[in-house]
Structure formats: C-alpha cells, structure tokens
Amino acid sequence: MVSETDHDEDLMTAELPVDEGARPDDRINDERLDEENTLKVDYIRAVREGLEEGDKGAVYDLVEPLHPADIADLIELLTRDERRDLATAITDLMSSDVIAELNDYVREDMMESLPAEAVAHIAEQLETDDAVQMIEDLDYADQQAVLAELDDDDRAAIESALAYPEETAGRLMSREVVAVPEHMSVGSLIDFLRENVDLANDFYEIFVVDHKHHPVGTCQLSWILRTPRNIALSDVMKRDQTLIPVGIDQEEVALMFQKYALISAAVVDENGRLVGQMTVDDVVHIISEEASEDALLMSGAGDGDINEPIREAYGSRVRWLIANLGTALIASLIIAAFGAAIEKLVALAILMPIVASIGGNAGTQTMAVSVRAIAMNQLTEANTARILWREFRVALLNGVTIAVLIGLATGAIFTPILGGVIALAMVINIVTAGLAGVLVPVIFERLKQDPAVASSVFVTMITDSMGFFAFLGLAVAVGLGT
Amino acid sequence: MVSETDHDEDLMTAELPVDEGARPDDRINDERLDEENTLKVDYIRAVREGLEEGDKGAVYDLVEPLHPADIADLIELLTRDERRDLATAITDLMSSDVIAELNDYVREDMMESLPAEAVAHIAEQLETDDAVQMIEDLDYADQQAVLAELDDDDRAAIESALAYPEETAGRLMSREVVAVPEHMSVGSLIDFLRENVDLANDFYEIFVVDHKHHPVGTCQLSWILRTPRNIALSDVMKRDQTLIPVGIDQEEVALMFQKYALISAAVVDENGRLVGQMTVDDVVHIISEEASEDALLMSGAGDGDINEPIREAYGSRVRWLIANLGTALIASLIIAAFGAAIEKLVALAILMPIVASIGGNAGTQTMAVSVRAIAMNQLTEANTARILWREFRVALLNGVTIAVLIGLATGAIFTPILGGVIALAMVINIVTAGLAGVLVPVIFERLKQDPAVASSVFVTMITDSMGFFAFLGLAVAVGLGT
Numbered sequence: 001m002v003s004e005t006d007h008d009e010d011l012m013t014a015e016l017p018v019d020e021g022a023r024p025d026d027r028i029n030d031e032r033l034d035e036e037n038t039l040k041v042d043y044i045r046a047v048r049e050g051l052e053e054g055d056k057g058a059v060y061d062l063v064e065p066l067h068p069a070d071i072a073d074l075i076e077l078l079t080r081d082e083r084r085d086l087a088t089a090i091t092d093l094m095s096s097d098v099i100a101e102l103n104d105y106v107r108e109d110m111m112e113s114l115p116a117e118a119v120a121h122i123a124e125q126l127e128t129d130d131a132v133q134m135i136e137d138l139d140y141a142d143q144q145a146v147l148a149e150l151d152d153d154d155r156a157a158i159e160s161a162l163a164y165p166e167e168t169a170g171r172l173m174s175r176e177v178v179a180v181p182e183h184m185s186v187g188s189l190i191d192f193l194r195e196n197v198d199l200a201n202d203f204y205e206i207f208v209v210d211h212k213h214h215p216v217g218t219c220q221l222s223w224i225l226r227t228p229r230n231i232a233l234s235d236v237m238k239r240d241q242t243l244i245p246v247g248i249d250q251e252e253v254a255l256m257f258q259k260y261a262l263i264s265a266a267v268v269d270e271n272g273r274l275v276g277q278m279t280v281d282d283v284v285h286i287i288s289e290e291a292s293e294d295a296l297l298m299s300g301a302g303d304g305d306i307n308e309p310i311r312e313a314y315g316s317r318v319r320w321l322i323a324n325l326g327t328a329l330i331a332s333l334i335i336a337a338f339g340a341a342i343e344k345l346v347a348l349a350i351l352m353p354i355v356a357s358i359g360g361n362a363g364t365q366t367m368a369v370s371v372r373a374i375a376m377n378q379l380t381e382a383n384t385a386r387i388l389w390r391e392f393r394v395a396l397l398n399g400v401t402i403a404v405l406i407g408l409a410t411g412a413i414f415t416p417i418l419g420g421v422i423a424l425a426m427v428i429n430i431v432t433a434g435l436a437g438v439l440v441p442v443i444f445e446r447l448k449q450d451p452a453v454a455s456s457v458f459v460t461m462i463t464d465s466m467g468f469f470a471f472l473g474l475a476v477a478v479g480l481g482t
Numbered sequence: 483m484v485s486e487t488d489h490d491e492d493l494m495t496a497e498l499p500v501d502e503g504a505r506p507d508d509r510i511n512d513e514r515l516d517e518e519n520t521l522k523v524d525y526i527r528a529v530r531e532g533l534e535e536g537d538k539g540a541v542y543d544l545v546e547p548l549h550p551a552d553i554a555d556l557i558e559l560l561t562r563d564e565r566r567d568l569a570t571a572i573t574d575l576m577s578s579d580v581i582a583e584l585n586d587y588v589r590e591d592m593m594e595s596l597p598a599e600a601v602a603h604i605a606e607q608l609e610t611d612d613a614v615q616m617i618e619d620l621d622y623a624d625q626q627a628v629l630a631e632l633d634d635d636d637r638a639a640i641e642s643a644l645a646y647p648e649e650t651a652g653r654l655m656s657r658e659v660v661a662v663p664e665h666m667s668v669g670s671l672i673d674f675l676r677e678n679v680d681l682a683n684d685f686y687e688i689f690v691v692d693h694k695h696h697p698v699g700t701c702q703l704s705w706i707l708r709t710p711r712n713i714a715l716s717d718v719m720k721r722d723q724t725l726i727p728v729g730i731d732q733e734e735v736a737l738m739f740q741k742y743a744l745i746s747a748a749v750v751d752e753n754g755r756l757v758g759q760m761t762v763d764d765v766v767h768i769i770s771e772e773a774s775e776d777a778l779l780m781s782g783a784g785d786g787d788i789n790e791p792i793r794e795a796y797g798s799r800v801r802w803l804i805a806n807l808g809t810a811l812i813a814s815l816i817i818a819a820f821g822a823a824i825e826k827l828v829a830l831a832i833l834m835p836i837v838a839s840i841g842g843n844a845g846t847q848t849m850a851v852s853v854r855a856i857a858m859n860q861l862t863e864a865n866t867a868r869i870l871w872r873e874f875r876v877a878l879l880n881g882v883t884i885a886v887l888i889g890l891a892t893g894a895i896f897t898p899i900l901g902g903v904i905a906l907a908m909v910i911n912i913v914t915a916g917l918a919g920v921l922v923p924v925i926f927e928r929l930k931q932d933p934a935v936a937s938s939v940f941v942t943m944i945t946d947s948m949g950f951f952a953f954l955g956l957a958v959a960v961g962l963g964t
Contacts, residue, residue, distance in 0.1 A: 037738060038859040045864075067722075069741045077864045101741075103860075193708045203704050204686055204745065221703035222685050226675045240549075256519060258770060259551045259583075261763035263686065263745065280762050281743035284769055288740060291770045292854055295777030299850040300843065306855045306869055314879045317847050321884050321912075324843045328836040329891075335835070339828045346821045349831035353817070354810040356835065357946070361782065361806045365799050368781040372774055373788045377520040378585075382527075382559045387788055397796045402803050409811075430803075464839065 032066065039074055047074065051082055056089040063090050068097035075110075076103050076307065083110065096125040099134060105307035108137045116142065120149030123158070129174045129282060132161040136171070169253050170246040172286075173267045173276035179207045182216055186236065187229025204263045204279065208237050213273040215243060215266045243268045246275055253278060254287045255377060294371050297452035298364075300324075320457075327461035331356065331468055338472040341481030347414050348475055351422055356467030358402055359429035363459040366391050366437025371452045374445050388438050395434025399427035417478060425471035429463060436462045514548065521556055529556065533564055538571040545572050550579035557592075558585050558789065565592065578607040581616060587789035590619045598624065602631030605640070611656045611764060614643045618653070651735050652728040654768075655749040655758035661689045664698055668718065669711030686745045686761065690719050695755045697725060697748045725750045728757055735760060736769045737859060776853050779934035780846075782806075802939075809943035813838065813950055820954040823963030829896050830957055833904055838949030840884055841911035845945040846938070848873050848919025853934045856927050870920050877916025881909040899960060907953035911945060918944045 032043045043062070050059040063071060063086075071093060075083050087094055087110065099107060099122055111119050111134060119138075123131040123146060135143055135158060143162075147155050157175050164170030180189055189206065206224065208217040217237030227236050242260050244253055244267045256262065257280055264279040296304030300323075302316025335342070335352070342349045370387075373379035379387055403423035411419025440458045441451035475481055514525045525544070532541040545553060545568075553575060557565050569576055569592065581589060581604055593601050593616060601620075605613040605628060617625055617640060625644075629637050639657050646652030662671055671688065688706065690699040699719030709718050724742050726735055726749045738744065739762055746761040778786030782805075784798025817824070817834070824831045852869075855861035861869055885905035893901025922940045923933035957963055 036859060037734060037741070038862055039864070041863045067742065069743075073741075073859070076860060077862065079868060190707055193704075194710060196708075202702055202745075220684055221707060222675075225672055225703060225706065226678075228676060252519060258766050259519070259555075260549065261551075261766070263684075263763060280766065281745060284740050284743070284762065284766060287766055287770050288773045288858075291773035292776060292857070294774060295780060296850050296854060298777060298781075299846040301847040301850045304851045304854055306851060306860055306872070310872065310876055310879075313876050317844075317876065318880050318883050320847065321840055321843055321880055322887065324840055325836070325884060325887060328839045331835055331839070332832050335832045339832065342831050343825060343828045346825045346831075349824050349828075349834075350814050350817045350821065352831075353813055353835055353838065353946070353950075354807070357810045357813070357942075358803055358806055361803055362799075364781040365783040365802065368778050368783045369786045369788060372778060372786055375774070376770075377518060377555070378558060378788055380520055380559065381523045382521070386561060390788070390792060393792055394795050394799065397792075398800050398803055401800050402807060405804065405807060460839075464835070468835075 033070070039070060039077065044074065044077060047086070048078070048082065051078075051085045051089070059086065059089040060093070063093055066093075068095055069101045071098045072101035072103075076106050080109065084113065096122060096130065100126060100130040103305065103307045104133075104137065105305055105309065107134060111138060112142065116145035117149050119146045123150060124154055127174055127176060128154075128157045128161060129172055132158055132171060136162065136166065164246065167250045168246070169244050169248050169250070169267050169278060170275075172250055172253070172282065173244075173246070173278050174282070175276045176203075177207055177266070177274065177277045178203055179209045179213070179274055180233065182208050182210065182232075182234045182237075184233050185229060186224055186227045186231050186233065189224065189233060190229070202279075203277075205277075206233070207266050207274055207277070208233050209274050215241065215268065215272075215274050217241065218266070220263075241266065243272075244278060246270070250286045251290050251375075254283055254290050257283045258287060290375070294368075294375060294452040297450065298368065298371060298456045300456065323457045324460065327457055327464060330461060331464040334465055334468045335472070338468075338476060338481075341472060341476050343481075345475070345481035347418060348472060348481055351410065351414075351418070352468055352471050354406065355422060355425050355429055355471045356464045358406075358426065359433045359463035359467040360460055362395065362398060362430045363433035363437045363463040364456070366395070366434050367441060367455050367459050370438045370441040371455065374441055374451050379442070384438075384442055388435065391434045391438050392431065395431045396427075398434075399430035402430060403427045418475070418480060421474045421478060421480065422471060425467070425474050428470045429467045432466045433459070433463045515552070521552060521559065526556065526559055529568070530560070530564065533560075533567045533571070541568065541571040542575070545575055548575075550577055551583045553580045554583035554585075558588050562591065566595065578604060578612065582608060582612040585787065585789045586615075586619065587787055587791065589616060593620060594624065598627035599631050601628045605632060606636055609656055609658060610636075610639045610643060611654055614640055614653060618644065618648065646728065649732045650728070651726050651730050651732070651749050651760060652757075654732060654735070654764065655726075655728070655760050656764070657758045658685075659689055659748070659756065659759045660685055661691045661695070661756055662715065664690050664692065664714070664716045664719075666690075666715050667711060668706055668709045668713050668715065671706065671715060672711070684761075685759075687759075688715070688719075689748050689756055689759070690715050691756050697723065697750065697754075697756050699723065700748070702745075723748065725754075726760060728752070732768045733772050733857075736765055736772050739765045740769060741859075772857070776850075776857060776934040779932065780850065780853060780938045782938065805939045806942065809939055809946060812943060813946040816947055816950045817954070820950075820958060820963075823954060823958050825963075827957070827963035829900060830954060830963055833892065833896075833900070834950055834953050836888060837904060837907050837911055837953040838946045840888075840908065841915045841945035841949040842942055844877065844880060844912045845915035845919045845941040848877070848916050849923060849937050849941050852920045852923045853937060856923055856933050861924070866920075866924055870917065873916045873920050874913065877913045878909075880916075881912035884912060885909045900957070900962060903956045903960060903962065904953060907949070907956050910952045911949045914948045915941070915945045 032040060034040050047059060047062050050062060075086060078086060123134060126134065135146055147158065161171055204221060206219040207215055208219065210216050217239045218241045219233060219237045223236050242256055242262060242265050244256065244265050246267050246269050262280060264277050266274050267276040267278060269275045300317060300320025302313065370379060403426040406426055407419040407423030410422045436459050441455045444451040444454045514522060516522050529541060529544050532544060557568060560568060605616060608616065617628055629640065643653055686703060688701040689697055690701065692698050699721045700723045701715060701719045705718050724738055724744060724747050726738065726747050728749050728751050744762060746759050748756050749758040749760060751757045782799060782802025784795065852861060885908040888908055889901040889905030892904045918941050923937045926933040926936045
C-alpha cells in the first residue's frame, strides 16, 4: 500500500499501539441514552407529552434520530394505548428492524391490531426468519390471511419454516445463504458476489457444496479477502465444520454456537443437504433467553416476561402455587403428627420454621448450581458421583456452621437439650438438601424432563418435610414435649 | 460466472430451494458425541481406563480426533488427578484453543501446576484477550514470572489489558483490529489484506479511522466483497456505529451486542481513539454467564460453578445461609409473640407454615420476573408504576385462587372461622409478596446494588414475617386461641 500520511502506516497495522493508562469514561453514543444505554426518563416523558397533546410532528422529530432497537425499547416502555398512538405518529419509522427487535408479546399485540395486508407488507421486507417470528404467534386464520397477501416465493419460504416445530433450527434458520461449488476460484467468487445484488445483506461465511448440495467446506470472508484471485476455494476452505441438523431444539443450537464459538453455521436436512444457516446475531437472543429462563422456571414464573398478558401470567404462576400448596400440606401433616408435643412445648412451634426455611435455602442453592451445570452440559453421567460427593462436603460444612450458631443461641435462650436437638436437625436437613439439590435435577434430566421446571417443588417438599420431621421427631425422641 | 454443471446455477442462488417435509434426524457430527452434543459416557470410560492403565498411546489415539472444545469438556469431566495424567499423555493436543475453552477454575488449577515458561509459551500462542484471561487469575508472583518470559510486544499488550479493572471492555477486548484510512479504495484494501500475513486470523469488520485514530465508519466484509475495486471505502462504510467505551462493564457490553445485534464492535478510549475490538464469539460467553448468573445470585449460590474449589463454594453459600438465619429468627420472634394462642389452638402451628411458604413462592416468582426485566433494561423508571400495578393484579388473582382452596379445606377439616382467617391471611401475604417482589429489586437497583444479590433475603423476610403475622394476628383478632 502507499503511505500517504505519517499516520497511515501505523493505521494499517493489525496490532494497535499499546494504550497506557486509558480509563473509563462516560461518553455515550446518543444524548437520549443514559449511562446504561437505556432511554432517559426525561426523553420518554417528552415523547409521552407529545402523544398526549396529539402533536405528531413533535413526536416524530423526537423519535426520528433513534436506532431501531431503541425505537423498539421505547414502544415497550409505553402503555398499550400510547403504543398505538406512537405507531400512527411514526409510521415510516416503524421499519422491519424495529418490528424484529420488539418483544414477542408486544409485537403480537401490535400485529393483531393491524390488517392482514399491512402485516404482509412488513413481512415482505423482513428476512425469512424474522418474518416467521412475526407470523408464528398469530391465530391460524390471521396467519392464513397474511400468507395469502405474500408473493409466492416469500409464502413458500415462510410456510416451509412454519412446517418445523417451534423453537427448532428449521423454524429459526435463515434461508438466505451463499453456497458455491468447490472448483470455483476466489476471483470468480468475488466477481459473482459483486454481480448479484439480491444476496442477503450481511453474511459472514461462504458455504462450499457438492453437486448434491451437501456442504463440503466453509470459508470465512476474511480468508477470501486475504487470498489471491486464482486460488481455488477448495484450497482455502476449512473442511471441518459444525453442521446443525434442521430438527434440533434452539437450546442445542445455542450450546453449539457457544461451545464452538461460531459466527454462523450451516443447517442441513436429514439427507445432509444444505437448507439454510443460522447466524450468531439471532442466536444471542436464544442464548440469553435459555440462560435466564432457568431462573424463571425454577421460581415457577413461566415465561416471566413483563409484557405477557395478565391472564397468561396468572395461569402459569397459579399452577405453581397450587403445586406448592400440595407440598406445604404434606409438611402440615407432619407437624400435625406432633401436635401433642407442640401443645406441651410451644418453643417447638417457634423454632421449627427455622429448620425448614434454612434447609429450603440450602436446597435451592445446590439445585441452582446443578440445574445450571446440567444446562451447560457440565454435569453428566460421567461426573455425577463426583459432584454429589462435592456437594455433600459443602453441605456438611454449611450444616455444621449453621448448627453451631443456632444450637448455641437456642441453648442460651431455651434449654441446652433443645439447642442440641435443633443443631442436629439442622445438619440433617442441610445435608439432605444438598443431596436432593443434585439428585432431583439429575433424575429429572434422566427422565427427559426439564430439571429447571420440576425440581423446585420436589426439593422444597423434601427440605420442608425433613426439616419439620427431623426437628420434631428428635425433640420427641429425647423426651421433649412429652 | 460460468456455469459448469446443471447444478451450478442453483448452487449460486442466494435463496435456497424450499425444502418440503424435511424432519428432525439424529445425525451427529462425531460418533463420540451423544444426541446432546456431549461426550458419550462409554467414550469417557475408555479414556479413563487408558489413563488408569498408563497407556498413553491409547489415550492419545482416543483424544486426537476431538474438537478442542470437546477436549476442554473432557478435561473438565475428569478428576484433578486424571486431568494431570491426561495433560501429560496429550501434550501436543493441549493447544491454545483447548486452554481458551477450559472452565476458569479448571484452567487456573492447571496453570498453577505448570512452570512459568510453559504458561508463557501457551500465552504467546493465544490472542491477547485469551492470554489475559489465562493469566489474570494467577497470583501476582506467578503472573510476573509468566510476563517476564514473554517477548516485549506480548508483555506490553497483556500488561496494558491487566491495567483495566476485571470484567471491563479494556480487559476483555482484542487488540488485533484492521484499521484503515478513509480515502483507501476497496481494491487497495484487498491488496493490503492479501499482503499482510500477520493479521488476526478471523475478523468480521474493517474499521475506518481518521488521522487521529478516531473511528469514522465501519465496513462489513460482505460489503467489501460485493463492491468494485475502485470505490473508496468512505462510500461503502456505515458512519453510524456502536462504539464501546473501554471502561464499561462486561454486562453492558453484552447488552449492547444483544440490543444492536452486533458481530463485532470498536472499543474506544476516553479520547475517542480506537484501541481494540470485541467480537461476538467472546461476548456469547458473557451473555450466557450474565443471564444465568441471576439464578445463582438469587439463590445465594455465588459463582455456582461445579468446578469452584469447595472452600470458596462454602464461603459464599454459608454467608447466604447466615443471612437467611437472621430473617428466620425475625419470623420466629413473631411466632413467639403469639405463643399463648398456639398453646391453646395447636391448629395455628400446623397451618402457619402454609401461609408463609406460599407467600415466599409468590414473592420469588415476582422477584425473578423483576430481576430479569431490570437486567434486560426493560423495567426502568418510565414503567415501574405500570409494572407494579400489573403485578398487583396478578397477585390478587393468585391470592384469591389459593385463598379459596386453602380456606375451603381448612374450613372443612378445622372450623369455618379458621378457614376464613387463613384465606384472608393468604390474600394479604400473596399481594404483599407481589408488591415486594417488584419494589425490593427496583429499590436495590436505584441504590446501585445488584438486585439479584440483595433482593432474595429481603423478599423472604417480608413474606415470612407477613405470613406468620397476618395469620396469627387475624386468628387472635377474631378470638381464636384466646
């Protein structure tokens, strides 16, 4: 290259000069965003005032400079009525990028309020995967109405995607890929790309396929850019590549992207033919969803989305509470069996919730660790015994520590023998909790059930029941309350 | 392009033929992996047997075909002793890719057992960001010993990264970027890339900078490949780009990548100079960590990594249990205040844990939803009131449902008046739980505390205390147990 300024040579180096002592700053990319990169309260207030006054021009001017992702955020922060007013004030800013970035529930709600032609018009501008995401949640009738408005190619692509089960690679993949034959040279590939204007906008990888459309290799764009024109792709491409079977669940797709640090990957059908690709920008949403879903599932909060309609949130949460009511009743039966002892020594009633509660906490800790490890494929049959032994030792340390504290306090306030009883009950319950926290999720995993969903109720049942039973049973055994 | 077979034209299309009726299959990429893409138990058993028999050749042959990420998984699944034996059996397979993929704790443990020169030798092969990750957890003395072994450039780059706080963009970024001046043409850029062999291996974006090294635009590689040679980069590049300030936390980086669907992004210092880049393959790990960390934090499981040394796991978990012991004692004090009533009516002791337990579950549900929404920047000052009102209504529906169930059951088994008392107490506690589940995390967020860490103890304290107080207080108020 020709160096034209003193700086150019430096600019062109791949390794940047070492920067000494550069420190955090609070520069942000947009004055409408705060330091956490979210829309400022003042800004949202201004938009709201504009909407209230019906001043569409003012609202438009406020929203126009925003990034599509920020427009989507703005819509989500408003109430349903405000959303509709905003949408009519900024129609031409409601681009496909905004729609693609919207929360599922909010998008569904907005789509349902639009006529089929309008939805179809938006769908045509979107890439297939985004269009599918937009349409998949509509009622069957609405879906058909939208599909009828689409041109044949788009409809065929979307119908084919909808034929795959939800949350599989086939549903989520993009059908726009660049696939070329092996004998092509780097130069003719570049010429081909320059001539074909209707290729997908962004792509990161070229798939090399044989005459049966089976992937035989892959080329990062950076390798192509660095290779002389006359070299054949077969000499540049990597033959080892991660292929995603079209039927696998999005959770497995997300794990493959993480494990192999993929930017994009080929999706193949059961005959091994290339049928699409998945790119990491779509997968990051899945990774984030799947990773945070466990916290919501373990607490029985269902989808746990603040935009979920109230009746759906109620439906998923109340089922969970009813299941827990069942486990609470079992614990009550155990207490009832010791009713006579409690009547004689009310201290038992005062202290018993402590044993159950701390056991519950210890069980939840171990369960959260196990569920996470199972989700990340780190806890498998190969190391279950080792992890169980590990958790047993942690639980024993925890149990003894808490037992000493509560035992001494109880001994001082009530009687030494009651202190001894609660201490021993605490060790028993915390160790039980530790073992249950590993075994319950592992067993559900073996039974092909989602450990995050089912484990919590069972672990709580075990720690509650064991807490009351160990404490009250030991108390009666040593002659307390008799 | 020249079409050489019947298939070629089809191959070159950007949109693939619509695939009809393709269905899930169980094809996998490697016979050593099961359908979840994890190493099969039989395979691991074979490796273990080889290690036990000291048959290094057999072990090497077994491991040699694995992908580096799978070698890392294999190491993690083994015990500490087995790991060391394996490492000596497969030294030349222990590539930098394997080291980079290893779990932090496992890597640290293995690095500490190696001499400084060996660690330095590995560090030199890694990209800066991976080398930093490998070295940052070593003791200061070990770190210095490794740094002393490195050549000047590598040492300077790593020391500069280590000068930034942990988990900031400056620590995590890669210093290898392609930065070029604006006036350059697409053709000379391609020539430059072809001539410079020591560029970073994979990159996805070219940064265009001015003479002060300030980013002025960015070019996806796909745009460059599709543009004629004589066009200037300034006509291809996008001027709007997301810049990452070098000092921001990895959590904010992860949110920016998700929000703007980034593949890579420029990192700038406080003077706006380009100092590095972050790429999505490094960020996916952060996204996954940050998203799943909340479940672990809410349960007080600390890092929650099954590879964490036992004394660290004990330290973080026991602190949490002690905090919960405090809240359990408060609940016990409330029960003690009603000791006389419990002595007279033991049914109160039998039923009271139900009210507290279901309230705790309801509070955890709402808290999980709120913590997630706060983490995703979906719950901000702009919509707190609306979400609080939403959660109030969900809680009221849940409360009334559970109240009817438990009220009827209690009425039938004990007395109607006790049924009425427990029903009313249940509504009060579930609604309190719903409000606390939103307000506690929101308040901690405003106080700049991590809502996932602090909320759980407080929400549990509120629901436990309110559960016992409402139930026992109402019972006494209506004359029960007196």
